[in-house]
Amino acid sequence: MTEVLPVEENREDRVASILQGFQVNWMNLRDADTGKILWQNSEDMSNPDIEHEARVPKRILKCRVVSREMNFSSIESMDRFRLEQKVLFKGRCLEEWFFEFGFVIRNSTNTWQSVIESAPESQMMPANVLNGNVVIETKFFDG
Template sequence: SVPDVEHEARVPKKILRCREVSREINFSSIEPLERFRIEQRVLFKGRCLEEWFFEFGFVIPNSTNTWQSTIQAAPESQMMPANVL
């Protein structure tokens, strides 16, 4: 991947029924990377609902790296109903 290139992921509605979701991102680099970060935005009908910034810092040259995270669902009263999507 090259800097400032956006990657899109589409997630099925049924994921909203899960109490938590785990994800894994794998990345590698031949060159050293300073201040490597990932920006994630959750868009709904063109509007940003959530935004996260993940700072990895330095990435070792000639390395393959894995980053895992688990996102826990908000209380049901705060969740967007799947039928709205």
């Protein structure tokens, strides 16, 4: 006789399996107009139990458009891989960004490029005000 697991238990197992088999291999931010890399990191930033710190140069605030490249590996397939980011200033949400990669093939390594357009200069805060006061909360999802 086949035992049928409750849907919630299956879902929790799937989430654990995806998380265990997911890794960010490297990431960079570049000026999309010039292609110049402004920041890069090859540390795995996919562990949700650790707060990861990135020191991004203030000249990124002068860029009209920033390109983010993220290289990741996944043991599990995902139907609709996406990420959501919140830009928090002193705990208050200033911006939210939503990006979708789509289908991820199991046992694959992928490079994902996203483009982020800056706010108009009149809406930008000075770098010295932002320094040390900004947290970018990133969440990965399948579905």
